[in-house]
Amino acid sequence: MALFLSEINYEHREIKLNNKPVEFISLSSSQTVPVFVTEKGKIIEESLDIMEWSLNRNDPLNLLDCDYLESNLLIKKNDTYFKYHLDRYKYASRYETEASRNSINIMHKNKAEKFIEMCERKLSNGNNLLHMRQTIADLAIFPFIRQFSNVEPNWWKNSKYKKTIKWLDECLESDLFNKIMDKHSIWKP
Secondary structure, three states: HHHHHOOOOOOOOEOOOOOOOOOHHHHHOOOOOEEOOOOOEEEEEEHHHHHHHHHOOOOOOOOOOOHHHHHHHHHHHHHHHHHHHHHHHHHHHHHHHOOOOOOOOOOHHHHHHHHHHHHHHHHHHOOOOOOOOOHHHHHHHHHHHHHHHHHHHHHHOOOOHHHHHHHHHHHHOOOOHHOOOOOOOOOOO
């Protein structure tokens, strides 16, 4: 989304993680997505770093105009604590030998909810996580909340997190999100 907003020209290459092309493997030390290669050949492998790189070039919505420390602390909590529990809630069979495919882990759901509760409190102060307007924190975090909401959609829809549900719905219904959510063909070298 940040690349689109900043009007950076780039080539999108969709890959299958279970069939990574040699060209991708040779670029990425972590062999995870995303990987962004700048015109000058610099390799950027973290989503937040890609967002900051592009928005530092052109930030038409002033998404970087926020409390940098507060934003980074919230994003870090999302990327570590929340993501850790989200993955184990959502993909229990990957982490528990006795779990069957498509099973969930309620203990990890409950722990992930601590982050959702924090978001709910932050949203009591406005329409977005840090301000009345969107910041980089909203763009960095909402895809993970979206994943969480999709694990048990009926539960989510009826949960106590009304402000977070509204915020997520607004993110998902935004023109920006809908412009970038095209399906891409698998890239072939």
